[in-house]
Each structure stands twice: as C-alpha cells, then as structure tokens.
Amino acid sequence: MALSKTSTKAEAGRYGVLIVLSIYCLMPFVWLLVAAFDTNAGLFLETPDSVSLNNFYRVFAEEDGLRWLINSLIVCGGATLIVMLLSGFGGYALSRTNAWWKRPFLYSIILIRVIPPPALIVPLYQVMLALNNGMRWLVLQVVPREHMRDVMQIVGFIDGYLGLILLLATMHLPLALWIMKTYFDSVSPEYEEAAVMDGATFGQRLRRVLLPLAMPGLAASGLFAFIACWDDFLVPLTFVSSPELRMLPIGIFSAFLRANEIDYGLLAAIAIVYTAPAIIAFVLARRFLVQTFGGGLKG
Amino acid sequence: MGTIVLNQVRKSFGGHEVIKGADIRIEDGQFAVFVGPSGCGKSTLLRMIAGLEDISGGEFLLDGKVMNDVSPEQRNIAMVFQSYALYPHMTVAENIGFSLDLKKTPKAEIKRRVGEIAERLQLTPYLNRKPSALSGGQRQRVAIGRAIIKEPSVILFDEPLSNLDAALRVQMRAELQELHRSTGATIIYVTHDQVEAMTLADQIVVLKDGQVMQTNDPIGLYKEPENTFVAQFIGSPKMNLFPAKVESVAGDVVRIRTDAGWPIDLPAIEGLRAGPVQLGIRPESLTLAAPHEPAEIETRTVLSERLGMETYISFETGGEPGIARVPGDHSLPSGTPIRLAVDPSACHIFDNDGRAIRSQSA
Numbered sequence: 001m002a003l004s005k006t007s008t009k010a011e012a013g014r015y016g017v018l019i020v021l022s023i024y025c026l027m028p029f030v031w032l033l034v035a036a037f038d039t040n041a042g043l044f045l046e047t048p049d050s051v052s053l054n055n056f057y058r059v060f061a062e063e064d065g066l067r068w069l070i071n072s073l074i075v076c077g078g079a080t081l082i083v084m085l086l087s088g089f090g091g092y093a094l095s096r097t098n099a100w101w102k103r104p105f106l107y108s109i110i111l112i113r114v115i116p117p118p119a120l121i122v123p124l125y126q127v128m129l130a131l132n133n134g135m136r137w138l139v140l141q142v143v144p145r146e147h148m149r150d151v152m153q154i155v156g157f158i159d160g161y162l163g164l165i166l167l168l169a170t171m172h173l174p175l176a177l178w179i180m181k182t183y184f185d186s187v188s189p190e191y192e193e194a195a196v197m198d199g200a201t202f203g204q205r206l207r208r209v210l211l212p213l214a215m216p217g218l219a220a221s222g223l224f225a226f227i228a229c230w231d232d233f234l235v236p237l238t239f240v241s242s243p244e245l246r247m248l249p250i251g252i253f254s255a256f257l258r259a260n261e262i263d264y265g266l267l268a269a270i271a272i273v274y275t276a277p278a279i280i281a282f283v284l285a286r287r288f289l290v291q292t293f294g295g296g297l298k299g
Numbered sequence: 300m301g302t303i304v305l306n307q308v309r310k311s312f313g314g315h316e317v318i319k320g321a322d323i324r325i326e327d328g329q330f331a332v333f334v335g336p337s338g339c340g341k342s343t344l345l346r347m348i349a350g351l352e353d354i355s356g357g358e359f360l361l362d363g364k365v366m367n368d369v370s371p372e373q374r375n376i377a378m379v380f381q382s383y384a385l386y387p388h389m390t391v392a393e394n395i396g397f398s399l400d401l402k403k404t405p406k407a408e409i410k411r412r413v414g415e416i417a418e419r420l421q422l423t424p425y426l427n428r429k430p431s432a433l434s435g436g437q438r439q440r441v442a443i444g445r446a447i448i449k450e451p452s453v454i455l456f457d458e459p460l461s462n463l464d465a466a467l468r469v470q471m472r473a474e475l476q477e478l479h480r481s482t483g484a485t486i487i488y489v490t491h492d493q494v495e496a497m498t499l500a501d502q503i504v505v506l507k508d509g510q511v512m513q514t515n516d517p518i519g520l521y522k523e524p525e526n527t528f529v530a531q532f533i534g535s536p537k538m539n540l541f542p543a544k545v546e547s548v549a550g551d552v553v554r555i556r557t558d559a560g561w562p563i564d565l566p567a568i569e570g571l572r573a574g575p576v577q578l579g580i581r582p583e584s585l586t587l588a589a590p591h592e593p594a595e596i597e598t599r600t601v602l603s604e605r606l607g608m609e610t611y612i613s614f615e616t617g618g619e620p621g622i623a624r625v626p627g628d629h630s631l632p633s634g635t636p637i638r639l640a641v642d643p644s645a646c647h648i649f650d651n652d653g654r655a656i657r658s659q660s661a
Contacts, residue, residue, distance in 0.1 A: 188382055188384060190380045190381070190382050190384035191384050191386065193351050193378075193380065193384065194378075194380055194384040194385075194386070194445075195386075195397075196350075196351065196371050196372070197349060197351075197371055197372070197376075197377060197378045198372070198397050198398035198401060198445070198449075199372035199398050199401050199402060199449075200372075200397075200401050201401075204401055208397075209386060212386075212388040213386075213387070213388065
C-alpha cells in the first residue's frame, strides 16, 4: 500500500519535471507563432490584442519576402533534385559493384562531410571564382553585353543560381550517396532479374521496378538534402551579393540587423515563412519514408 | 518444345572457373534436378540457361538452336527465384500479369489469363493483396503463376522450397509434380536436398566443383553410383566406405577384406584384380545378425539413434564410424558388441580414385 503510494508520487514528480521541461522547450515556438500574428509583438510572450496577418503582409509587400522564398525554393529544390538523381544512380552502382575502390571511395566522400564548411570557404570561393570567370567568358561569346548580368545571375558560379545549386548539391551528395548505397544493399538483385525474365527493357525495369522500390530511400536522401540546403546560411551568405538572389535565411538576418529598433512581429513572420516549406517537405517525404516493402522475398 | 542440350559449357568469374565443361541433355517435358553441395555451380548453371549469366565457353542449345547470345526474354524460359522476388509494390494480380503488361497485351486479355492462372493455383481470393499479406506457400504459388503465365517451354526453379517448413515442403512438392504434369513444360530444378531431388526428378544431374559427376534417373543413381561422391551424396544416411583389399578371386567369388579385418565375399566382378579398393555398403544393406546367424562384421556400437520404426546404429570401424540402418527399435548402449550381416548383392566396389568398378552386364 505504502509502496504504491510512493510510486504514484514519484510518477507524478517525474511527469511534473517532464512537463516543465517540455514547456521550456516549446516556448520559443509558441512565441514565434503568437508574435507572427501580433502587430505589436515584443521580446516577451504576451497575448496579442488582435490576431492579424499584417506581419505576413509586410513580409511579402514591404520586404522582398516572396523573392527570398522563391530563390530559396529554386536553389534548394534544384540542389535536392540533383542530389536525388545522382544519389539514386550512384548509390545503385556503389551497391552493386564489387570494384576494389568501392570502400576507399565511400570513405573519402564522407570526408567532405567531416571537414567543417567554414574551413573550406576561402579555397572554395577561389574555385568558384575561376569557374565564374570561365562561365563569364563563355556567356560573352553568345549573349550581348547588356543582358550579361541577367544571364550570369542564372548560370554564374558566384552570385548565380547555377553555382549555388551545384555547390549545395555537392556538399550534400555524400550523405545521400551513403543512404542510397545502404538502401540498395537491402534491395535484392533478384527483383531486377525477375523483371529481366519477365521481359522488361532497361527503361521498364528502372521505371516500374527499381524506382518504386527505391522510393523510401530516395525520400530519405531527398529530405535530408533539402533540409540541409534549406538550413544552410554560410553558402548564400558567401556566394550571393545581389539583393535579387537573396535567400530566406539571409533575408531574416538582414531584417534582424537593419533597423535601430527590432521588429519582432516581422521577424517572427519571416521565420514562419522560412519554417513552413521544411515542414511541408517533411510531410511529403514521410509518406514514402514509412512505406515498408515486405513480403516480396522469402523469410 | 523444350529440349535442352549443354555441350562442354564453361563459366569463369575473373580467372576462376566455376563450371568446368558440363555436358547435359534434358529431353522435352522432363523434370530434371541439378543437385550438389553448395558451391558446386548448380545455380550458376541454371542462371546461364536463364540468360542471367553469360556463357564463357561451350554451347547451350534449346530445341536445336544455339541460345548462347539470345537475350533472356527471347528464350521462352521462365524462372522461379530462390527468394521468389515478387514485386512488393504490386498486387498479386499485377505480379502475375506483369510480363503480359510489358508486352502491351490488352487489359481484358491480361485480366482473363491472370484469372485463369489464379483459379488454377487457388489464388483467386488474394488477387488484390500485396505479397506482404500472403503466407509462404501462397507467395510460392504467385511466383509460379508469374512463371507459367508466359506459357514457357522451360521453367527453372532455384531452390524454391529451401525456406519453407517441412510440412509445407511436402505439400509444395506434390503441387510441383502436378504443375509439371499439367503444363507439360520441361522443368529444371536446383536443390541441395537429395530427398527433394529423388522424389521430384525424372532425371538427376549430380554436380560437384563445377563438374557433372553423374546423370541418371533417381533409382539408377541410387543403385549404380559411378563414383564415391555420388554414392555418398545420394541416400540418407550416406553410404559407408571402407578401405579394403581384394584378397583373392576364386571362380565366381571375390574375397575382400576391409582394413578393419572383416572378410566379405562378393560375386565376381570383371576386371577386379587383387589390390586396394574401397568397399561401399549402404546403411540399409546391413542387418543385425542373431547369435546363430553368420555375420561378416563384428564390432561395437558407438551410438544408436532410435527413430521408433528404425534405428541408426553407428559402429566402430577403426576409422570414421560406420552406420547401419536397421528396421525396428533397438536399445543398444554405446560399446555394445554387435554382429552385422552384409547383403553381398548390394555392395559397391570403387577403385582408389573413387570410380566404380562393376561388371558390364550389371
């Protein structure tokens, strides 16, 4: 009797601690949500006088919010697509080959993840600058000088979409390759052989057998790549200078730095806009992530 | 039609030769079984016939046509994989109909033929299920359905029963025989299980280290093994092999004395001369002799395994213990003196290289 009483008390105590901790962890998110809809938001959490979309209106109308969002989506979407494509084919090849260089290769690419990006930023900038000069020369051959700037914003390696996309894709490809290689290790080659025996061409095998089987792996590698690009601050900070190419994290940062008085409502609204696509990406990927294919094989 | 001929077929991976010149002929409509220990090359041989592995040397003919460089889908050969390899993202109906769908067969036609196959394999209630919602036996039947819908002339099975439980295996063996009867297709079946080989096959090909050791029907292999490998691989428990010497050849009788000192008189065999040989006696050719009966082998038991209807008696030979399979239940503690009688007509003589020595007439 006494024992059960103390254990109930202890249980209540444990839950109490957990609840306090959870509230502490949740508070910043609650503040973000409340402040984003409060025109007079301050540093401290308070009940807003009225709920309004005014902060969001200002993000898109007064600030360049829409452009930042679109830039982020283009760059991260492009990088994610490249990562998924290359990690899909590359992971498949790495899983199926028995070449002697397989292990050294896998370990050496993961090194790219080990080296902290800020340590590489100067040499990387030099490489990108050289590529950019090369691209500028190439563009000059085909495009009139007055359109030069517009074109370079798309295909440039510095202050251009292409450079950002390729750079981010390169940074996040190694992990995706590892994920896909490990994933394909678990996909029996007998599925493809069965498809060969059924008369499937290479294209049919890829589209109707391999791709559906690879979806959970691709969703995982794509999600990780997208989130990593989306969160990246250093690359857009270093390689973008034109305001037209500015991405969301730099948008928040500049809004935070700009005024003498910090506009908490506006910052919260940008943060919400910044968070939403990441959550949507997660929800989209989750459907495939939880998809488990069992039963095709024996045992 | 599905007559298969392999002429000196070879396969190398890198510098390593895994199939070393196989000569095999399988008649149309036969149920052939490739059997051998793991690593003997039986699955590789099957995959070469399927077209999943290319042939490094020699010829593979199907109905007289060389198939070495014909792509798998044009060979009219179907295969049931060891793992079944059912497409997990497709329903049973989609799995069975996949090959027709790839050929752009009209939807209604696919539906009709899938329906027929499902009816035949008792899969109709499960057509809309995914493979994950099926039992082992049902998955096996889907894999078979996927193979037979193509109406192939040859169906290949790669150890299809290896992961099923004992009861289901017996049932599936019966279903496979029924399938063979109803389709009339040539079947090549790979297994390491000699019981499966004996019960299913019209013709067994015994393989070892990439070489064909012997090809014959099951009883032929059991009664007339050409070498010690086949002799010991077919039959359970395996055949006893005793090192022995031919002591004398006198008229119709050959006297052989094993190294353990047991004298055994056998009917004369052409070409058998005095000298060292190996004497093969199947465990079931040994019987416990009553005290007054003559017996060739006098020894002690090592172990007796009582199965109720019969007893496996391991006995001392001076080397690796021998084994006798005697009817009835016998309680013989380790070390019990026993006398065993040998059936001389069921003895096998092998030379020191392991090749059988037997009369041409036998």
